[in-house]
Amino acid sequence: MSRNLPTRRFALAAIASAAAAMLPFSAAADNFPSKPITIIVPFAAGGTTDILARIVGQALGADLGQSVVIDNRAGAGGNIGGQLAARSPADGYTLFMGTVGTHAINESLYKKMPFDPIKDFAPLSRVATVPNLLVANPAQPFKTVPELIAYAKANPGKVNFGSSGSGSSIHLSGELFKSMAKVDMVHIPYRGSAPAVNDLLGNQIAIMFDNMPSAIQHVRAGKLRPIAVTTAKRSPELPDVPTIAEAGVPGYEATSWFGLFAPAGTPAPIVAQLNKSLVKVLNQPEVKQKIAAQGGDVVAETPEQFAAFIKAETLKWSKVVKESGASVD
Incomplete structure (x- = not known):
């Protein structure tokens, strides 16, 4: 028995060490959120991404009981803010307001990307399409x-x-x-x-x-x-304005979307909690009204649905980029 004692002690120590390593994540999830949350917006203040982030951020902060801070980091078609968000701690306190550009277009448009839109982020939910x-x-x-x-x-x-x-x-x-x-x-x-x-x-x-x-x-x-x-149908907010397709360019259609992400590796319980709160506030009548007044349609979904949507959008826009001949060094 004495010969096996060191081995048993090592095994017990390893188990204890693994359990201790899990405690911070478990405790963090149980106490989340215990401090303000930051939403990185990859475009300048006053634009659509910023407007939607502020509408949702205010409602999300009220639901979670913590303030939500908007951090505008513009440049490189959203890649500067995206890189910062991707490299942020995966603890749920830094979120990213992604767009069709940052998560479905840029990968085909830019020769070098500072982050991987799929691997470096945990999707929470789309916020709106406009x-x-x-x-x-x-x-x-x-x-x-x-x-x-x-x-x-x-x-x-x-x-x-x-x-x-x-x-x-x-x-x-x-x-x-x-x-x-x-x-x-x-x-x-x-x-x-x-x-x-x-x-x-x-x-x-x-x-x-x-x-x-x-x-x-x-x-x-x-x-x-x-x-x-640019959409296939006219907007209810501007019903007298025709679509590009009906006005002379048949088949033309382009829609923008916006959604919230957390850095990859964010604990699953925190992702689930953020998604639950986000879906809740997106279904609030006042939030829907504010987004509709801006010409947008609210979209609330699961992380899995959002991830599947992103993959489909990436395929769609890669074809558009290729056919248009657009590129950025």
């Missing part, structure tokens, strides 16, 4: 899709369109339009939708395929001219 809205400065000489196409063909390379960054859905909506309408327009990337809209208001750029939440207020104020929506 149409993009083709808007122009009122000083521009076109009011409809056919007029825009005719003007662009008569003035190749002279119509510029802004976006929230290379690889964003706003950018790819424009590239898809260029390809399908067979026009030559120049892409001007910005560090977020808000600064691009500011230049559009000042007529420094001609048009944008902007996410509706960040453009609709200016349309309602008469500061921007709505030309068409």
